[in-house]
Amino acid sequence: MRSFAKVNELKAWILSQGAETNIRLRMLLEKNEDIFELLQVLEEANPCGQEYFVVFDSIIVTYRLKLNLLTFMKRSLKADARIIGLPISLSRSGIISHDEVTGRKAALEVIRMQKGLTVALNSDYSLGGSSLTLSNFLFINRFRDFDGYLMSMRSSYRRNLLGVLEEGKGLVFRRIDHTSFSSGHHELYRNVVERSLYPLETLPVEFFRNYPSEVVEVIGKDGRPAAVLVLKGYGDTLTFMFCGFRREEGASLYHNLLVYVIRKGIEEGYQRIDMGQTSEAAKLRLGCTEETKHMLVHHGNPVADAFLRLVSGKFSYRRYKVEHRVFRS
Structure with a gap:
């Protein structure tokens, strides 16, 4: 050894x-x-x-x-x-x-x-x-596109997902360079960590600026940053690493973040989408496996x-x- x-x-x-x-x-x-x-x-x-x-x-x-x-x-x-x-x-x-x-x-x-x-x-x-x-919750991608994913769902789950997308109309998802990860983005991330039932560690803002990930800023209906996503694609797998969002935005925004990650993974041809731990019910209802x-x-x-x-x-x-x-x- x-x-x-x-x-x-x-x-x-x-x-x-x-x-x-x-x-x-x-x-x-x-x-x-x-x-x-x-x-x-x-x-x-x-x-x-x-x-x-x-x-x-x-x-x-x-x-x-x-x-x-x-x-x-x-x-x-x-x-x-x-x-x-x-x-x-x-x-x-x-x-x-x-x-x-x-x-x-x-x-x-x-x-x-x-x-x-x-x-x-x-x-x-x-x-x-x-x-x-x-x-951990993993989405196995067997779909050509997002519409194929929707049409494969049982009607009650598809209806719920379409309702989530309707509530998310007006949200703008835009990719930014990871070096531009701001103190405001970090505050959104910390808000989620502090609300977590199972916290381990809080990473400093320097990690997000130095790690070559894909950072997506979400602009809310009021024109302000409402959420941030940190993703990493490697090989055949897209990993949902972190998210941050304002508490007052609630479950609707979080569910739209999850759907965005799955949609992105399907459209970019990843075979596996690693959705991470926690939020069991929300991820299983989107078709993830445990x-x-x-x-x-x-x-x-x-x-x-x-x-x-x-x-x-x-x-x-x-x-x-x-x-x-x-x-x-």
Whole structure:
């Protein structure tokens, strides 16, 4: 096992080892180029004790955070923890591996060597005795255009979506350069973070200005900026990273933001549209599918760890129970 404090140090070490001995690690760098680009920006914009481990041809991304262990109970019990995950509120896992078996083995190796509290967030698979965390919602695009998407919906869902679009008439969506992300846009983003039931971290305005994303400003019916969207397209996937909007605009504006992202993904030919976590009902009613995500809470002290396992259900996310049959077939 080796560890690195910087992505550039990690890359340099892998590339210095020779192609024959480290071909699998090189493949991980290439396949996850978007993640390592993001991590490099976060090292400057959101320094939080990032450390990257190389174990069994896998890469484990970690950082430090004061975490509320009782988030899903809507209570507070904060503790300093080493997090296995990305230091940003996205659903991607911090376990970067070729397959589930080696990924799980590598993550558990890192967890066992930590002395204090360690929390693995957003794992795509159980790490053994793990609880659920917030599910992710993915839209699989099988449509030629937005009209085809609308016509494939059952009538009640189509009627609701058309009602959302009617309420959104007058909104203007316009792309701006990410370097023009303003303090006003950042305030819209902070408003959403502060209202969130499951907050992790608040990114500074410098992150949005430095990260090469697609920023969309939404002008409201009163002519003022009402919302901002931050999107990132990579390969066959469009990712809905962040949004911000004025509280008084309410659910109608938020639903129009979701529809805009799906429409954009369909029209630009993306196969997958990653809609992120939270807002389960709204996203499922638009035809998204749920991806369960796992969480493991571990402590280096055996007594504390046994207690955490005993009460692990308190940390677990309660999944949304309603089934939505959005499409006719």
